[in-house]
Amino acid sequence: MTNLPNDPRLALMLLSSVVEPGDAELDELLDETGPIEAVRRIWEGEVPERLRRITSAAVACAEDPADSARDIAEATEACGARVVIPGDPDWPPQLHDLHLVCDADEPHVRPPRCLWIRGDHDLAALCARSVAIVGSRAATDYGQHLADDLATDLTESGWTVVSGGALGIDRAAHLGAMSRGGPTVAVLASGVELPYPKSNRAMFELVLKQGLLLSEWPPGSSAMKHRFLTRNRVIAALTAGTVVVEAANRSGARNTARHAAELGRVLMFTPGPVTSSASAGVHQLAREPWDARLVTRAEEVIEDLTGIGGLAATGPPSQHRPFDSLNEIEARLVEALPRGYVVETPRLAAAAGIPLTAATETLERLRTTGWVDQIDRRWRLSRGGQP
Amino acid sequence: MTNLPNDPRLALMLLSSVVEPGDAELDELLDETGPIEAVRRIWEGEVPERLRRITSAAVACAEDPADSARDIAEATEACGARVVIPGDPDWPPQLHDLHLVCDADEPHVRPPRCLWIRGDHDLAALCARSVAIVGSRAATDYGQHLADDLATDLTESGWTVVSGGALGIDRAAHLGAMSRGGPTVAVLASGVELPYPKSNRAMFELVLKQGLLLSEWPPGSSAMKHRFLTRNRVIAALTAGTVVVEAANRSGARNTARHAAELGRVLMFTPGPVTSSASAGVHQLAREPWDARLVTRAEEVIEDLTGIGGLAATGPPSQHRPFDSLNEIEARLVEALPRGYVVETPRLAAAAGIPLTAATETLERLRTTGWVDQIDRRWRLSRGGQP
Numbered sequence: 001m002t003n004l005p006n007d008p009r010l011a012l013m014l015l016s017s018v019v020e021p022g023d024a025e026l027d028e029l030l031d032e033t034g035p036i037e038a039v040r041r042i043w044e045g046e047v048p049e050r051l052r053r054i055t056s057a058a059v060a061c062a063e064d065p066a067d068s069a070r071d072i073a074e075a076t077e078a079c080g081a082r083v084v085i086p087g088d089p090d091w092p093p094q095l096h097d098l099h100l101v102c103d104a105d106e107p108h109v110r111p112p113r114c115l116w117i118r119g120d121h122d123l124a125a126l127c128a129r130s131v132a133i134v135g136s137r138a139a140t141d142y143g144q145h146l147a148d149d150l151a152t153d154l155t156e157s158g159w160t161v162v163s164g165g166a167l168g169i170d171r172a173a174h175l176g177a178m179s180r181g182g183p184t185v186a187v188l189a190s191g192v193e194l195p196y197p198k199s200n201r202a203m204f205e206l207v208l209k210q211g212l213l214l215s216e217w218p219p220g221s222s223a224m225k226h227r228f229l230t231r232n233r234v235i236a237a238l239t240a241g242t243v244v245v246e247a248a249n250r251s252g253a254r255n256t257a258r259h260a261a262e263l264g265r266v267l268m269f270t271p272g273p274v275t276s277s278a279s280a281g282v283h284q285l286a287r288e289p290w291d292a293r294l295v296t297r298a299e300e301v302i303e304d305l306t307g308i309g310g311l312a313a314t315g316p317p318s319q320h321r322p323f324d325s326l327n328e329i330e331a332r333l334v335e336a337l338p339r340g341y342v343v344e345t346p347r348l349a350a351a352a353g354i355p356l357t358a359a360t361e362t363l364e365r366l367r368t369t370g371w372v373d374q375i376d377r378r379w380r381l382s383r384g385g386q387p
Numbered sequence: 388m389t390n391l392p393n394d395p396r397l398a399l400m401l402l403s404s405v406v407e408p409g410d411a412e413l414d415e416l417l418d419e420t421g422p423i424e425a426v427r428r429i430w431e432g433e434v435p436e437r438l439r440r441i442t443s444a445a446v447a448c449a450e451d452p453a454d455s456a457r458d459i460a461e462a463t464e465a466c467g468a469r470v471v472i473p474g475d476p477d478w479p480p481q482l483h484d485l486h487l488v489c490d491a492d493e494p495h496v497r498p499p500r501c502l503w504i505r506g507d508h509d510l511a512a513l514c515a516r517s518v519a520i521v522g523s524r525a526a527t528d529y530g531q532h533l534a535d536d537l538a539t540d541l542t543e544s545g546w547t548v549v550s551g552g553a554l555g556i557d558r559a560a561h562l563g564a565m566s567r568g569g570p571t572v573a574v575l576a577s578g579v580e581l582p583y584p585k586s587n588r589a590m591f592e593l594v595l596k597q598g599l600l601l602s603e604w605p606p607g608s609s610a611m612k613h614r615f616l617t618r619n620r621v622i623a624a625l626t627a628g629t630v631v632v633e634a635a636n637r638s639g640a641r642n643t644a645r646h647a648a649e650l651g652r653v654l655m656f657t658p659g660p661v662t663s664s665a666s667a668g669v670h671q672l673a674r675e676p677w678d679a680r681l682v683t684r685a686e687e688v689i690e691d692l693t694g695i696g697g698l699a700a701t702g703p704p705s706q707h708r709p710f711d712s713l714n715e716i717e718a719r720l721v722e723a724l725p726r727g728y729v730v731e732t733p734r735l736a737a738a739a740g741i742p743l744t745a746a747t748e749t750l751e752r753l754r755t756t757g758w759v760d761q762i763d764r765r766w767r768l769s770r771g772g773q774p
């Protein structure tokens with residue numbers, strides 16, 4: 001008989017140490033059974049083969065899951081961290097949006113299960129009016145100067161700057177935000193007790209005093225390559241928009257940008273010289289069909305985030321859209337589309353209760369009539385198309 | 388009895404020396420009477436008050452219009468120029484597109500009546516596959532380097548580079564185009580015998596050998612501020628697209644860009660550092676609702692000009708668009724819209740034979756359903772909306 005943690009929060013903390021965030025199979029199990037029963041099934045091997053395989057090492061090392069969960073809780077307390085889970089008052093509701101874009105092809109696009117936090121602010125309150133500034137670690141002086149300036153001015157205007165705590169643009173954004181005593185949120189790919197990279201230690205100390213350190217991984221977790229990509233979706237989902245300041249062609253910042261676009265967040269970029277490889281990725285971003293907006297200063301970022309001017313100014317809100325002109329299948333698909341987020345055709349067809357072939361044809365027609373946009377192979381209600 | 392020029396070409400040449408291009412009243416008179424009779428009416432004062440006022444000085448100085456026209460023809464021959472007029476085989480047909488955007492508010496947006504040309508190429512052939520590169524006179528080294536590179540590569544790929552012969556970006560674009568022996572077209576705001584500015588003299592000599600000098604004004608005309616703005620519409624209309632390389636906030640290049648957007652030409656810009664005031668105008672351009680595309684190199688310019696990749700790649704051509712789903716008024720408006728060009732509501736309503744109020748309401752509805760785009764107060768068929 002397995003000794004189980006007696007608290008769902010403890011169970012989620014334990015599961016975070018056993019299965020990486022974004023695992024679709026674990027998420028389904030959690031939806032079905034809740035966290036305590038999920039721990040039991042994993043420890044007693046009553047889970048599908050794949051989940052058993054990826055959890056077997058952890059299960060073998062930790063004979064008593066209740067003990068292991070307590071160890072994590074102690075490590076959490078030891079570093080002055082706390083844990084928030086969905087349903088807590090300071091859980092940011094906007095993270096739920098990740099449910100709407102989750103996709104079988106891309107397991108990492110799912111909401112976090114559990115967040116470790118260090119710092120004195122209320123996470124939900126701090127992120128209610130927040131903007132991400134992200135970019136290359138190998139940033140130029142130009143890019144860092146720009147990120148610093150944007151972050152300072154956005155913070156002065158009451159926006160919380162969120163970034164990833166990395167060297168380069170992230171660092172400049174955090175420091176700019178904090179330069180006049182403001183807060184900032186660093187979303188980490190390592191445990192909150194030892195934020196990565198160590199060379200940003202002094203900066204993280206400051207973040208701890210003025211803002212928040214955030215992680216999906218328990219204390220003791222180290223930053224690994226795939227964790228940065230997993231982490232990026234949280235940066236995009238927490239914020240109302242993402243500004244990419246500098247990014248080389250294969251920068252992780254482009255991955256954050258893509259999440260932002262898919263979540264219907266405002267995607268922005270600052271341009272640079274076309275001769276600078278540090279700006280090549282942002283210029284490429286500008287040519288993607290993602291509606292990325294060029295911004296040069298904080299007022300333009302705020303203009304785009306709040307919908308004053310820019311695209312929003314090209315026409316009045318479209319309450320005139322003749323929803324009545326749609327036929328039944330069209331109307332059902334449009335109603336089933338989440339506002340601003342992207343979904344795959346099969347998921348949307350299922351939600352609307354329409355066969356896949358009919359949905360595919362109809363969506364194509366709705367695209368040409370301007371009701372929906374297609375991003376990669378997914379759909380969203382078009383900017384002008386809120387019925 | 389007035390002594391009239393006996394040839395419509397001579398009459399148009401004379402009229403070009405008397406009334407500035409883009410004069411709506413003269414254009415209407417020409418449409419009504421043809422050029423020879425227009426000369427007679429002007430010289431005999433049988434024209435509306437405004438036209439009489441602006442032509443009175445010229446009429447007083449030139450008692451014999453046939454003589455004056457011959458003088459212009461001699462000056463034209465003396466500098467090795469020739470004149471092309473609409474209907475000539477080397478008249479570029481795309482200039483006709485300016486008819487479609489002409490607007491009572493903006494008299495300069497009308498096709499030229501007559502063009503002076505120096506150089507050995509056929510103008511229509513040279514501009515059939517052409518692209519404009521324009522920008523600030525007060526360009527940076529960065530901008531000039533970029534314009535030069537783009538022009539060289541576009542010329543190598545068989546595109547004719549058109550620009551305005553000015554210092555800075557224009558000059559760099561012409562020189563880049565000619566650097567490996569290629570042609571280029573300089574569209575002037577002065578007579579072709581003395582291209583402005585004089586400091587570009589050596590460059591103009593080269594243009595004369597390898598390409599074409601072009602002007603709407605007869606020999607002896609000097610470049611005046613308003614003529615640059617008038618000239619810009621010809622640069623935009625001659626070419627399949629315009630690339631703005633560097634432009635300060637009030638640069639004339641933004642005026643060319645606007646014409647390009649209104650003509651349904653592809654509008655592109657190269658970004659620069661946000662800290663450079665020489666790029667402030669292009670970054671502003673990127674935030675206008677004009678569909679301006681960010682480009683960093685010649686391949687991207689060609690991609691955008693030819694519709695491969697970029698926006699065009701986000702969906703198949705929209706032959707699926709259910710034109711049948713439109714009601715009668717909608718269908719008449721959509722059919723009356725010129726492809727890719729902008730027109731004002733009253734003109735469009737008149738063309739479709741629909742009362743102005745109904746047209747205004749219906750166009751707003753067509754905008755929200757994605758059939759038409761609005762640029763300032765004018766309409767065009769939307770990119771995805773060719774029926």
